Amino acid sequence: MKYSISTQACIVVLSTVLMISGSLNTTAQAVDHTCGATTIHNPAITYGQVSDIDGNSYKTVVIDDKIWFAENLKVTRFQNGDTIRMVKDSTIWSGLTGPGMCSYQHDTSYACPYGKLYNYYVASDSRNPCPNGWRVPSMTDLYELIFFLDRNADPQQPGITPYVAGGPLKSSGLTYWRSPNSSATNLTGFSAIPNGGRNNNGVFSFSNDAAASYRLSTAAAPKFSMGFFLELAYTQGYAVRNAYFSKYGCCIRCV
Numbered sequence: 317m318k319y320s321i322s323t324q325a326c327i328v329v330l331s332t333v334l335m336i337s338g339s340l341n342t343t344a345q346a347v348d349h350t351c352g353a354t355t356i357h358n359p360a361i362t363y364g365q366v367s368d369i370d371g372n373s374y375k376t377v378v379i380d381d382k383i384w385f386a387e388n389l390k391v392t393r394f395q396n397g398d399t400i401r402m403v404k405d406s407t408i409w410s411g412l413t414g415p416g417m418c419s420y421q422h423d424t425s426y427a428c429p430y431g432k433l434y435n436y437y438v439a440s441d442s443r444n445p446c447p448n449g450w451r452v453p454s455m456t457d458l459y460e461l462i463f464f465l466d467r468n469a470d471p472q473q474p475g476i477t478p479y480v481a482g483g484p485l486k487s488s489g490l491t492y493w494r495s496p497n498s499s500a501t502n503l504t505g506f507s508a509i510p511n512g513g514r515n516n517n518g519v520f521s522f523s524n525d526a527a528a529s530y531r532l533s534t535a536a537a538p539k540f541s542m543g544f545f546l547e548l549a550y551t552q553g554y555a556v557r558n559a560y561f562s563k564y565g566c567c568i569r570c571v
Contacts, residue, residue, distance in 0.1 A: 349387060350375055351428035355491045357386065361505035368447045369393050374570075377505040380464040382457065382571050385450075386507045388431025389568040392417070394443035400434070406518025412563055415441055420512040421520050429492075430511045430524065433565035436543030439531035446570035453571045455534035455557070458546055461485075462555055465504070483553030486528070494525040499553025506569075508548050514565035526550050529558070529566035536560075 347359045350373040357363065357375060364376040364383065368391040375386040393399055394415075403409045403416040415438040420426040438445055439452045446452060462469050465481035483499030485506040490497055492509040502508075512524030528548040536542040536559035545566055547558045 349429045353429040355489055356429060356487050356509060357507045358488075358502045358505045363505065366447055366450070369395060369397065375507070377507075379461065379504050379506065382460070384453075384506060384571050385569040386505055387429065387569075388509075388511060389434070389445060389570060390427050390431040391445055392432075394441065394445055395448060396443050398443055400438055400445060403518075409514065409518035409565075410516060410563065412437065416563075416565070418514060418565060420514075420524055426512075426524070429509065431567050433511070433514050434531060434568050435565050436531060436535075436541075436562035439543065439568060440533050440535065445568065450570040452531060452533040452568055453546075455532055455544060457571050458532060458544075458557060465555070479555060480553050481555035482548045485555060486548055486553070492525060494523070494550040497550050510550065511567045516561035516563035518563075530569045531566055 347357050348354050349356050350365070361377060363386055365373055366376050367373050370391050370393060372390055376383050377386040391400070392402070400415050400417045403412065403418055404422050409416060412435060415435065417432050417434045417438060420430060420433060434445065444451060462479055462481045465484050466479040469479045469481070480499065483501050484503040485508045486497065486500035486502060487493065487507045487509050488497070488500045488502045493500065494510070508528040510525050510528050512521045513529055514520050526549065530546045532544040532546065534544050536544045541562045542559050543562050544557055544559050547556045
């Protein structure tokens with residue numbers, strides 16, 4: 317079966333396999349974040365690299381049979397060149413019915429290494445904010461990731477009930493994460509860091525060291541304009557499928 321391989325064996329594969337896709341460059345990279353930040357990535361992993369339409373570079377990593385961004389998206393345009401609307405005013409943000417993005421607390425210095433915050437309308441837009449050949453992950457991508465890292469995950473509800481796949485996805489240490497950053501090993505090289513968020517009323521979270529949230533392209537409840545996202549928290553090693561209003565701003569990792 318696809319998910320019968322042990323987690324230990326998975327990590328061996330993760331640390332040795334390289335793949336080439338499109339503009340992906342798998343030449344060994346320095347362990348520092350592409351923007352210069354340190355203590356985020358796993359020094360035992362050989363990362364690839366890809367660039368977006370704005371010229372921003374991102375480390376990439378092979379996990380199972382997919383290549384994932386190992387850094388948060390910070391692009392300002394869709395794949396076709398259309399600008400993603402930058403929204404500062406909270407009233408305008410709360411009234412959005414289309415794509416919107418911002419920096420955490422409107423401070424552009426957070427772009428390194430946290431990237432930008434995007435609402436669900438960006439994640440689900442057919443113009444695609446990811447580089448050519450890449451896309452915003454779907455629910456299927458998330459389930460495959462969870463199953464690959466946690467063979468005991470319930471196949472009927474892999475995202476509703478939290479499982480232990482979060483530890484191998486989280487950047488280790490306390491440079492960016494709040495203590496205790498439980499179970500964080502970053503064995504996959506995914507290097508998730510907490511990012512803060514912006515709710516549907518345009519209000520930012522009080523802190524940006526507690527949870528990492530990554531948008532999926534899959535709608536949660538279209539009737540109520542909601543979308544799914546992956547959430548990792550400092551208090552445990554769970555990987556949780558969550559859902560919130562489409563206006564909620566969080567990060568994106570392309571696949």
